[in-house]
Structures are given as structure tokens and as C-alpha cells.
Amino acid sequence: MNSSAHPLIKPVEQGVGPLSAMVAVFARDVRVAFRQRQDLLNPLLFFVMVVTLFPLGVSPEIGFLKQSGAGILWVAALLSVLLSLDHLFRHDFDDGTLEQLVLQPQPLFLLILAKTLAHWMLTGLPLVVLTPVLGVMVHLDGNSVAILCLTLLIGTPVLSLIGSIGAALTLGLRSAGVLLSLLIIPLYIPVLIFGTGTVAAAAEGAPVAGYLALMGAFLVLALTLAPFASAAALRISMSNS
Amino acid sequence: MSEPLLQAVDLECERDERLLFQNLSFSIVPGTLTRVEGPNGSGKTTLLRILAGLNDAWSGDILWCGQPRGHDRESFHRNTLYLGHRPGIKPLLTPMENLRALMAGRRPVNDEVLAQALAGTGLAGYEHVPCRNLSAGQQRRVALARLLIADEPLWLLDEVFTAIDADGVQAIETLLKQRAAEGGAILVTTHHDLQVEGMGRITLGGGQCDE
Numbered sequence: 001m002n003s004s005a006h007p008l009i010k011p012v013e014q015g016v017g018p019l020s021a022m023v024a025v026f027a028r029d030v031r032v033a034f035r036q037r038q039d040l041l042n043p044l045l046f047f048v049m050v051v052t053l054f055p056l057g058v059s060p061e062i063g064f065l066k067q068s069g070a071g072i073l074w075v076a077a078l079l080s081v082l083l084s085l086d087h088l089f090r091h092d093f094d095d096g097t098l099e100q101l102v103l104q105p106q107p108l109f110l111l112i113l114a115k116t117l118a119h120w121m122l123t124g125l126p127l128v129v130l131t132p133v134l135g136v137m138v139h140l141d142g143n144s145v146a147i148l149c150l151t152l153l154i155g156t157p158v159l160s161l162i163g164s165i166g167a168a169l170t171l172g173l174r175s176a177g178v179l180l181s182l183l184i185i186p187l188y189i190p191v192l193i194f195g196t197g198t199v200a201a202a203a204e205g206a207p208v209a210g211y212l213a214l215m216g217a218f219l220v221l222a223l224t225l226a227p228f229a230s231a232a233a234l235r236i237s238m239s240n241s
Numbered sequence: 242m243s244e245p246l247l248q249a250v251d252l253e254c255e256r257d258e259r260l261l262f263q264n265l266s267f268s269i270v271p272g273t274l275t276r277v278e279g280p281n282g283s284g285k286t287t288l289l290r291i292l293a294g295l296n297d298a299w300s301g302d303i304l305w306c307g308q309p310r311g312h313d314r315e316s317f318h319r320n321t322l323y324l325g326h327r328p329g330i331k332p333l334l335t336p337m338e339n340l341r342a343l344m345a346g347r348r349p350v351n352d353e354v355l356a357q358a359l360a361g362t363g364l365a366g367y368e369h370v371p372c373r374n375l376s377a378g379q380q381r382r383v384a385l386a387r388l389l390i391a392d393e394p395l396w397l398l399d400e401v402f403t404a405i406d407a408d409g410v411q412a413i414e415t416l417l418k419q420r421a422a423e424g425g426a427i428l429v430t431t432h433h434d435l436q437v438e439g440m441g442r443i444t445l446g447g448g449q450c451d452e
Contacts, residue, residue, distance in 0.1 A: 008246070008271055008320075008394035008424060008425075009306065009316065009320050009394065010319055010320055010348075010392060010393070010394075011316070011319075012315045012316050012319045014348065015319055015346075015347055015348045016345065016346055016347060016348055016349060020345070021345060021346035024341075024342060024345030024346060025342075025345075025346070028331070028334070028338070028342040028345075031334065031338065032331055032333050032334060035333040035334070035371070036333060091331075094327070095327060095328070095329065095330060095331060095332065096325055096326070096327025096328055096329035096330070097329045097330070097331055097342075097343075099295055099323070099325055099327065099329060100323075100329040100343055101346075102294075102295060103293060103294065103295070103318050103321070103323055104318060104346035104347060105315045105316070105318040105319035105346070105347060106315070106346050107315075111346070235297060236297075238295050238296065238297075239295070239296045239297045239298045240298070
């Protein structure tokens with residue numbers, strides 16, 4: 001910059017590095033979430049309820065549960081993440097902190113990545129932690145539970161990352177919920193198919209390395225591309241508000 | 242006169258198929274206070290959001306230090322302070338935590354400076370009370386505390402006097418004058434009767450603009 005002509009201009013280098021800015025965003029989101037714990041419990045409760053109601057509603061037979069347990073858990077986890085997505089940017093948007101986030105002299109996609117990681121840690125990760133308990137409840141054997149946890153551990157961040165795009169796009173809208181689901185669910189389907197496919201393959205004794213590698217590829221793809229897409233979507237939503 | 246920090250050239254903005262302004266050109270030079278005027282709905286907030294970089298739905302040119310703003314967005318954001326209608330304060334966090342979070346991505350500021358800024362806006366003793374327990378005016382004061390520690394040369398302030406009591410308004414006016422005298426460039430929108438000598442005006446709604 002022609003800073004010589006403008007002695008008032010502060011160089012960006014004297015500011016804060018992107019990493020500490022990300023840490024600050026992450027820390028603030030976690031702190032806010034822990035001051036409003038009922039919001040944290042909602043997706044977890046939903047997850048537990050869907051999984052417990054399934055045997056009651058369909059069949060408590062061990063054979064059925066063994067066969068469909070992984071699928072039930074995956075679908076419940078997916079819907080539970082979907083339900084929590086609207087909160088990702090909504091509160092920040094309403095109170096104006098999102099504006100200030102966009103105006104920070106930092107790459108926006110990194111700040112959004114930090115927000116999304118906080119979202120995953122607060123919604124996706126607890127689901128993974130609960131999965132062994134619910135897995136035993138639907139009569140999955142130890143190996144299947146371990147594989148299921150692993151697929152959810154790789155898969156739920158993908159759900160949060162892809163979801164952040166939809167959440168950013170639908171931010172300015174009044175009834176964003178339905179549109180968000182319609183936009184995001186098609187993108188969730190591959191993750192769901194490979195997630196449950198991995199567990200099914202493990203149950204049949206087939207090798208799962210290939211499946212896991214593909215899920216890892218989903219994760220890398222989402223990690224590298226989703227924050228850019230969300231940042232662009234967020235700027236559009238900001239322009240329309 | 243020193244070189245302008247921010248220049249708008251032939252700015253045009255349409256919102257909901259309504260033309261808010263067109264052929265709007267002005268420069269903001271250091272050491273000046275400029276007021277954006279116009280009736281409700283004339284596009285004052287939209288103009289400020291465009292200048293701050295929040296709204297991308299415009300045509301024309303915005304120059305930052307003589308170069309298109311997009312060339313060095315980070316430098317622009319680093320040197321611009323925007324306070325909008327929404328104060329940017331999280332109700333669940335305390336004033337101290339809010340201020341810390343707002344400054345975190347900009348530059349390192351230690352807690353003592355932040356506490357002084359809060360005390361300067363009349364929030365001494367409220368540093369660690371969650372903001373939802375504060376009044377609307379006090380919440381705005383938390384946001385305004387940033388003005389006391391701001392080193393950004395360009396301020397874009399949208400309705401800063403909202404919900405602020407008479408003493409507070411007086412204090413902000415003094416601060417703005419002092420800041421302009423020190424060489425800061427300030428653009429404000431307000432319905433409050435702001436009287437400052439040598440204040441520039443940008444009038445919206447009538448379509449014309451004079452410096």
C-alpha cells in the first residue's frame with residue numbers, strides 16, 4: 001500500500017495473526033454455548049429419542065435391530081446435526097456480531113472454519129460420544145460399534161461443514177428451516193450411504209479400509225472447500241439484509 | 242488538504258427495485274466529520290454498509306487510499322471501524338468478554354485498556370455482568386467503548402446516539418469532534434441534531450450531494 005501518503009494507515013502486519021483470530025472466534029462460540037446449555041442438549045436429546053423410539057415403533061426384534069441399528073443411528077445423527085444448523089449463524093446475525101466478524105481484517109473463510117469447528121465440537125462430537133451406549137442398546141456387536149463411531153467421527157464434521165454453506169445461504173430468510181433441509185439433505189446423502197455402508201461391510205467381515213478412505217476424502221474435500229463456499233454465501237446474505 | 246482516505250465515485254444502489262441513489266460521488270478526507278442525511282428509508286444505512294464492505298449490491302467505484310478497495314481488503318478492514326444498528330454484543334457474554342472478542346481479530350489489546358474503555362463509557366462495575374442484564378443503552382455503550390480504544394483512521398457510525406442518555410450523547414459528540422481534530426475521518430448517520438463546525442454533509446433522498 002502507499003502508506004507513505006497516509007501516515008494514519010495501520011499496516012495489517014501489526015495486527016493479529018489469523019490463527020489467534022480463529023482461536024478467539026472458537027473460544028467465544030464455545031463460551032456462549034456453555035452459557036446456554038439447553039441449546040446444547042437439544043440435538044443430543046433428539047438423537048437419543050429417535051434411536052429409542054425406533055425399536056418401540058418398528059420392532060424390538062434382535063435380528064432387525066442388528067441389521068438396521070447402524071442406519072438408524074446414522075440417520076438420527078444426520079437429522080440431529082441438521083436441526084442444529086440454523087443456530088450456527090442465526091444468533092450472531094441477529095445481534096450483529098456476524099457483521100463485525102465479516103469486517104475483521106482476517107480471511108473470512110478461516111473465521112467461518114473456526115465457527116464450524118466449534119459447532120461440530122458442540123453438536124457432532126457429543127453424538128459420537130453417545131453412540132457406543134445407543135449402539136449397545138440396538139444390539140450392535142463391539143466391532144460394529146467401533147466402526148460406527150469411527151464413521152461418525154469422520155462423518156459428522158462433514159455434515160457440519162456442508163451444513164454451514166446452507167446455513168449461510170439461508171441466513172437472511174424468514175422461514176429458513178425448510179429450505180435449509182432441501183438444500184442440504186441431497187449433499188448429505190453420499191456421506192450417509194458410505195457411513196452406513198462401512199458398518200454393513202464390517203458386519204459382513206469385508207475390508208473397510210476403502211470405505212474409510214472415501215469418507216476421509218469427503219472430510220478433506222469439505223474442509224478445504226466448504227469454508228470458501230460459506231464465506232461467499234455469507235457475504236451474499238449480508239448484502240441482502 | 243490531505244489526500245482522501247475513502248472515495249466514492251458514481252455510486253449507485255438499488256434496493257427492492259427502488260433506486261436509492263445514483264451518481265453519488267464524495268471523498269472522505271482525514272480530519273473531517275461528515276454527516277449522511279436524509280429521511281427514513283432514503284438509504285443512509287445502506288450507504289454506510291456499502292462503504293463498510295457489508296453490502297456488495299452496488300455499482301460504481303469505491304477507492305481506498307486511491308486504489309480500488311478490493312485490492313487490499315484486509316488493510317481496508319484493519320483501518321475501518323463500523324458500528325451498525327445492531328450493536329454486535331452477545332447478550333450471554335459480559336461487556337469485558339464482548340469487547341475482548343470484538344478486538345481479538347484486529348489487534349492485541351490488554352484487559353486493562355479494555356476495562357478503562359468500559360469505565361470511560363460509564364460501565365465501571367458492570368465489566369463482569371452478562372450483557373442481557375444490562376439495559377439497551379448500556380449494551381450500546383459496550384459497543385461504543387470501542388471508540389475509546391479505536392486506532393482506525395476511518396469511522397463509519399450508524400445511528401450511534403440511539404438509546405443513549407443526554408450525558409452520553411454529549412460525551413460522544415465531544416469524542417467525535419476531538420477525533421476529527423486529531424485527524425480521524427468520521428462518517429455518521431443520525432437523526433440527532435449534531436452541530437459541528439465545518440461538518441460535511443451527504444444528503445440522500447433528494448439525489449444530490451454536496452460536500
